[in-house]
Amino acid sequence: MRKSRQESGQTLVEFALVLIFVILPVTMIFIEASVILYKYVALNNAAREGAHAASIYLYWGDPGGSSSAPDAGRRADVLQAVSDTVGPLIPPPPDCNNTSATTTCQITYGPGSAPPPFTDPLRSTDALTVSLRHTHAFLFGALGNQLDLRARSTMRIEPSAVISGTGP
Numbered sequence: 001m002r003k004s005r006q007e008s009g010q011t012l013v014e015f016a017l018v019l020i021f022v023i024l025p026v027t028m029i030f031i032e033a034s035v036i037l038y039k040y041v042a043l044n045n046a047a048r049e050g051a052h053a054a055s056i057y058l059y060w061g062d063p064g065g066s067s068s069a070p071d072a073g074r075r076a077d078v079l080q081a082v083s084d085t086v087g088p089l090i091p092p093p094p095d096c097n098n099t100s101a102t103t104t105c106q107i108t109y110g111p112g113s114a115p116p117p118f119t120d121p122l123r124s125t126d127a128l129t130v131s132l133r134h135t136h137a138f139l140f141g142a143l144g145n146q147l148d149l150r151a152r153s154t155m156r157i158e159p160s161a162v163i164s165g166t167g168p
Contacts, residue, residue, distance in 0.1 A: 028139075028140050031139065032138060032139055032140060035089065035136075035139065036136060036147065036149070038087070038089060039087070039089055039090055039134060039136055039149055040149050040151070042085070042086055042087035042089065042090060043086070043090070043132045043134055043149055043150070043151035044151040044153070045085055046081075046082045046085045046086040046087075046132060046151070047082070047130045047131065047132045047151040047152055047153040048153040049081045049082065049084070049085045050078040050079075050081045050082040050085075050105075050107075050130040050132075050153070051078075051128060051129070051130040051153040051154060051155040052081070052153075052155060053077040053078055053080070053081035054074045054075075054077055054078045054081075054107070054128050054130065054155070054157070055128060055155040055156060055157050055158055056158055057070075057073060057074045057077045057157075058160060059073055059074075059122055059160070063121040063122060064121070065121055066121055067121040067122070067123055070121060070122050070123065071123075074107075074128075075107060078105075078107055078130055079105075082105060082130070082132070086103075086132075090102075090103055090134055101135075102134060102135045102137075103132070103133070103134045103135075104132070104133045104134075105130065105131070105132050106130075106131045106132075106133075107128065107129070107130055107131075108128070108129045108131070109123060109126050109127070109128055109129075110126060110127030110128070110129065110154070122157075122160050123157050124157060124158070124159040124160050125156055125157060125159055126156070126157050127154055127155070127156055127157075128154065128155055128156070128157050129152060129153070129154040130152070130153050130154075131150070131151070131152045132150065132151045132152070133148060133149070133150050133151075134148070134149045134150075135147070135148055135149075136148075136149055
């Protein structure tokens with residue numbers, strides 16, 4: 001059986017319609033979903049690494065009854081850990097001061113096992129939570145404008161004591 005020129009043109013038109021309405025949208029959705037999944041996993045990993053860095057943070061010196069100096073050092077460790085692990089698709093890395101419009105970081109402390117009169121300036125055994133939020137702008141815009149991705153990790157701060165000396 002021999003094909004006519006009209007049938008061969010019909011095949012080309014059908015392929016063009018399938019390409020435009022099926023193959024390209026599915027490819028774009030696949031790319032968008034891959035980027036979102038990557039960012040979600042990167043945020044979760046960064047939150048977990050930040051909480052882990054804060055939980056094992058060791059303050060050198062005597063805090064003098066105030067938790068502000070140990071908290072500042074712990075915050076710097078969280079910032080470093082989060083910045084090192086957040087990944088290249090989430091610019092700029094969160095600074096935990098909420099100055100970025102697209103990515104924010106928050107550190108909160110929960111109650112420890114000691115009763116309130118026995119507060120520890122080093123926050124030993126307190127729960128520490130690192131929360132990250134990133135606003136993902138869609139690449140193609142067909143699914144909307146943006147999506148908020150959130151990650152949160154909580155760990156208990158390791159027990160520690162006042163260490164005197166010059167440090168490591």
